[in-house]
Amino acid sequence: GSRRGPSTPPSSLHILLRLSPKMSALTGVKGTGFMVSQADEGMKLFAKDPIITFDSEGASNFKMVHEAGIKKIEEQAEKLTGKPNAKARSELGKQIQAMKADAMYIDACKVVKGLEAPYGNFMTKVTVPGEKQSGYAAAQTPVAPETKKKAEKESKKKEAESGGLSKAERDELEKLKEDIITRKAELKEQGLSGGQCNKDAQVQQWVARMQELKIKE
Numbered sequence: 679g680s681r682r683g684p685s686t687p688p689s690s691l692h693i694l695l696r697l698s699p700k701m702s703a704l705t706g707v708k709g710t711g712f713m714v715s716q717a718d719e720g721m722k723l724f725a726k727d728p729i730i731t732f733d734s735e736g737a738s739n740f741k742m743v744h745e746a747g748i749k750k751i752e753e754q755a756e757k758l759t760g761k762p763n764a765k766a767r768s769e770l771g772k773q774i775q776a777m778k779a780d781a782m783y784i785d786a787c788k789v790v791k792g793l794e795a796p797y798g799n800f801m802t803k804v805t806v807p808g809e810k811q812s813g814y815a816a817a818q819t820p821v822a823p824e825t826k827k828k829a830e831k832e833s834k835k836k837e838a839e840s841g842g843l844s845k846a847e848r849d850e851l852e853k854l855k856e857d858i859i860t861r862k863a864e865l866k867e868q869g870l871s872g873g874q875c876n877k878d879a880q881v882q883q884w885v886a887r888m889q890e891l892k893i894k895e
Contacts, residue, residue: 737800762867780872
């Protein structure tokens with residue numbers, strides 16, 4: 679214990695005091711971050727495990743078309759050589775960056791690998807909260823592990839009712855994918871960013887319809 683005794687020179691104490699506001703600021707940030715993550719964990723415990731379904735096919739289709747679009751622009755940029763084309767080249771460069779940073783593209787890359795999509799595209803996450811167990815569901819499923827069985831039963835029941843997707847609905851799904859891609863390409867040409875394209879009313883409407891069909895599927 680000799681190191682902690684009064685022999686500590688005042689200079690090091692002074693340094694410690696000078697550093698402490700910074701240190702506490704850092705630990706404060708870390709602390710709140712930790713609290714947030716703990717709260718999240720608490721919420722996760724409170725809610726039952728979410729049932730996540732990935733639209734891998736939709737994601738890989740989107741990724742393929744989107745990457746083809748990026749490649750096209752890259753090829754255009756490569757042709758623009760020399761000083762006179764510098765501005766046009768940098769514009770295309772910005773376009774490529776925006777396309778690579780597109781939320782749907784980022785999600786598609788994740789979903790294709792079987793990872794959770796950070797922006798929630800190409801996946802449906804159904805959380806079964808604890809409270810909604812009242813009523814008829816509570817009578818059927820008094821214990822939590824049963825929830826998944828119930829979800830399976832319901833999905834089987836839904837399949838029986840709708841028999842998956844009809845031919846017309848499958849065609850509609852394919853057309854929707856194409857429409858969304860075409861519409862986004864048009865919006866990008868108008869100078870909108872990937873995020874703005876996703877907020878386009880028409881795009882959102884089609885994406886919502888696509889999700890509906892995916893759930894039926």
